[in-house]
Amino acid sequence: MNEVPNALDGSANRSIQGVLFDIDDTLVDLRAAAIAAFLELTTEELRHVDASEASVVAAAFADDKAGAYERYMAGELTFLEQREVRLQYSFGLVNAVAPAGESYQAWAATYEKTVRSYWRPFDDVLPHLAQLRAMGIPFGAVSNNLESYQRAKLEIAGLDGFDVVVGSDTAGAPKPATAPFLAGCRQLGSQPKRTLYVGDNPVNDYAGARNAGLPAILLDREAVHEDFLGLRIRDLWDLAGLISAGFDSFATDS
Template structure:
């Protein structure tokens, strides 16, 4: 890991999805639960491919939602339509779309879970007296409900894209999180799973950054050699002064 740019952080901001909350697993489990009857013919390989296609969003529908081109519900329906089409399944009609989306909304929160390393790290930050919060590329109320469903009510500071009318990597959304923490940008650590939106976005806003790359993909890490990277959140306490396993 490269040296800290401006001294040890005095505050920490986290991304939520795939950093604190295992959203991919939650989405995959939800898809399987609500579609098990209609897709009873699927093999395990079919399910894995279907879930992966939906969660990966290769068409970039979520980015179009962030750009204001699609509603949140429409980007979700387009993602499942793409997965359906790829598996030779008919598209949903209007009534079926409404029913599928309602079922998805009802079931998804039951599957929100934090990664195993989240609670121990938050416990250490609490013990150190380090303030923390979250900055997310979704609206505040939706992410507030997600954190609460995942048992992360302790994260009280939360900035969504509706707070400042901007999404990461726009500096404004990072700086709003810093303002709420009451820290200096140069002494605030931002932790996220996306090397561009989270890592480089935080650095461009004047924060410190830690890229959490849980897969251990050497090729992906090699594409961003200048970003501080860790395979888990365990590096965070070390960066603010608590001994912890070395990142890697």
Template sequence: MGSTMEGTLSTALFGSGVAVRGVLFDIDDTLVDLEYSMTTALRDVSEHLLPGLDAAGWEKFGRIFTHETTHFYDRYLAGELTFNEQRLLRGRAALGHFGVELGEGEESHAWLSEYARLQPSYVRAFDDVVPVLDALDAAGIPYGAVSNNVHDYQRVKLDSAGLSRISVLVGTDSVGVPKPDPAIYLEGVRLLGTRPEETLYVGDNRLLDADGATAAGLRGVWLNRVGETAEGFSGREIDSLARLLEQERV
């Protein structure tokens, strides 16, 4: 593509005229609406255990699983639990809040297997993703994804969401460390063929994505879709990926 298109988009991406040669994205709740897929599948596999639960109850159930039990996922990243073990512990915690005990053995296996089968079918990309990827393609700017999950699982997730065009993908098993270890971001940079200082990293987690990538030498951007407040954050913050394509005015 022509240098004019690339230069114009680079200026829009940074709003400062600094050249952008590559863009890396987080995946979950950045490119794909993981929370929707998780909570929808959770309700499907748990309704028979929680008959009559109202909308507020299902919202609480989903919030426990997706937000209030992430310490189990942290233990998985630390190698203390398998992926299925952390998932099952999170499910048990959510069900336990409503007085339901998920039994050992076949009952747990059936719940876990059905959730694993259904959850990928609900994975979808956010509406602002494809326009950004189209613009990057048109400008000849390479892009990829760096995730705090294993490569093959995230590959299926991207493909299920219609994002197979994202060919560069780094998972925790690709380098043996999770974010915010600099090595995982830098592996993405290496695969893009860019330099850290000219590579944008965009993600929904302020600490792991914006701060972690910046500490690794990339230009971190916090995608704050939900309007979370963060005292003292001085980096770049956007509420939609579409903001990456907007020319900033001073």
């Protein structure tokens, strides 16, 4: 991996005065945690499939191939219901019977405890946050989940320093609505046009932030958005150095 450039001067010319991040699969490797927890808890139910098939099933659950989380964001499902829909969908791929009723309730409780044990930040996150602190740039997070849940996630993952965390519940609307982004800017005390937003979703993160007047960049860790036409990076290693050097391509029009 590239080393973050150690250029901490030039703050007077710096266009970015604050940074807001998405959390899931931007700061915290939620996909890896979900896959690991799923596989740990479904050994018996998936005993009839080989390891490669089980991995496909786990990925379908983690990646929400059922589209359940968007239904949760729209108010059609509760948080536990969206997770159950994802479980049923993924099990159905290999004709397995998913836990239901009280069995699902027990499974969901165990899954929640297990997945939390796997919450970890990506390798580039802590060094990048250290760079932002050294540069005197405040940072926070804006997420499409409950604020209290995401604060706990950051703490468990070892990511301190996030005084500003905006959830879809406290913002009154989920991304890509403008409200969460603007709430994050208000809490940071920075102007939207001088607040960089970094996230992994082209619509909820990049387009949503841009529509709210924030400069934005897509964090495409797995290179799945090769045709994306906006600003895109593969990791965070160089981002602090670019900001520190007065990289103005992030800034919106004054």
